[in-house]
Amino acid sequence: YHHTFFEMLGNWSFDDYFKAETIDWAWQLLTDVYGIDPDKLWATVFEGDESDNSEPDHEAATLWSKLTSLPKERILFCGKKDNFWEMGATGPCGPCSEIHIDLGPDRCDMKHIKGHKCAVNAGCARYIELWNLVFIQFNRLQDGTLEKLPANYVDTGAGLERFAAVLQNKKSNYDTDLFMPIINTVSEMSGRKYTSNLDSKTDSAFRVIADHIRTISFSIADGVTPSNEGRGYVIRRILRRAARFGRVLDMHEPFMHKLLPVLVDTMGEAFPEIADRSEFVSTVIEAEEASFGRTLDRGLEIFASAATEAEKSKDKIITGENAFKLYDTFGFPLDLTGLMARERNLDVDNTAFDELMEAQRARARSAQKTASLAMSLSGVSLPETDDSAKFESDTITTKIVGWIGDGTFEQKGTLK
Known part of the structure; x- marks a missing residue:
């Protein structure tokens, strides 16, 4: 609930x-x-x-x-x-x-x-x-x-x-008329039957998809699009989680966008903005799901291998290196890897993952600075200087012959 x-x-x-x-x-x-x-x-x-x-x-x-x-x-x-x-x-x-x-x-x-x-x-x-x-x-x-x-x-x-x-005397929120139209549509699309069993992995997939399509659609209609930062990344993670549960129902092609019509039928009267922007929302969802789908199946294979390796280990932990590979190469958010790990009674080394993530950010920042400096000096003939004194003394009196300012190499003006 x-x-x-x-x-x-x-x-x-x-x-x-x-x-x-x-x-x-x-x-x-x-x-x-x-x-x-x-x-x-x-x-x-x-x-x-x-x-x-x-x-x-x-x-x-x-x-x-x-x-x-x-x-x-x-x-x-x-x-x-x-x-x-x-x-x-x-x-x-x-x-x-x-x-x-x-x-x-x-x-x-x-x-x-x-x-x-x-x-x-x-x-x-x-x-x-x-x-x-x-x-x-x-x-x-x-x-x-x-x-x-x-x-x-x-x-x-x-x-x-x-x-x-x-x-409505239902055992689950998902069995109400708020969710069942969506679940019935997913059932028709997948050829699988929803049995309202809280312990069934198949039924859990139905519930996740029915919940997530509402979140994704309303967020996109409100102007939040999937991205790698901030709220956009939250929506991307939720959408990719739903796509992965589609595989549980043996759906390997983009399908989430096809749920927009039933969502509009269910909620469009109370929330007309979801109806007004349904075409845009559907387009964004389909593009995002198709992009992730190109690596999802291969990523699931890599996860299965990493999970088998973890199951043989003493600690039953998926390594940070494997979790980072799934994130960096196949677009698996860490929480998705964690979810799948828990389904197999495994943990993930989040600390090692975070360390690898920070190292990647540091490399990206360094590369950005290098690229920016190189662009500023493009086509510039730098004056020849003698830096041998740095090996001989801790301090030295020197003359500034140029600097980078406002994105260009300067040799005249005032430094403040």
Whole structure:
């Protein structure tokens, strides 16, 4: 139920309503409007933190008891990690109150872990967060202390995909009508059947592709194109990851761009920009996928060889040299190599990879400087100089006969 792209629902208050109204309305929407069984719902509130002298949010806990049918044993005090929101090291912040739903014992995905007990914030899929109600009432100062804001604010967030799964009674967000049209199209293209099995590698490929095409398409429509830097590289990595999962479904030709029509049918009404720019988005995706596809199959062969080598080693680690070769020669982002390694219970030597990456950057910087100097001196007859004194003395008085300035060789003027 996690995605690289999701739709956030929410409501805000700027010094208008605060905790009572927020809790009351959230409860009404979930139980009265959406019809969710209140006996399945839990609430968490901030337990306080001695390190910054912040108090427990007793106000929110009291309101949950007063305004809803939740018994006290389903109103939990939890720590800063889950129940205190901050925008950064400094600035507006405050306690939050999360609404969780109990999906039933059969939804636990950690039964194989000895000693595991299902509970809110315990990590298994039985309990999932539906809605986060953030109460912004403090300001974090530079020294880490908190001061009260002159006004109170509310900022809540709920994922549409999780709501859809709960309301449509599906075991996965991907089984809802938000994703199934895309998954069905991939099934038709590949000739493979999606079975909604969370442990199936084939079904995982369907889910990855359905998730990633949304991220890629909206990002490109917003002006982010695949590249080797910044946000462009994030999109390139996501697209290449999806292309690799296409191979799991035995699709060896560019296919992602063919999903644009069904994406537009599914989301184009709410987001007309995806429809307006669909032709451009499709063209960019096809070109990027075709470029990567030319080396992907060979890269997969190299990875298989590197993985076999790692499996025979004591540490079960793919060397940094092999990971770098996959990146440098075949365009495999490190996280893609890491993903495939984990599928075979292997690790990757990220430290050695980073060292090789930095060495390559240093060579590139050096080459750039050399090329720039050579271009500046192209066709220039340099004056003859005597540098023998550098072997005889630590200091010397000399005369400057020329310098590189503004991209040209200069012999007259003033140096500042």
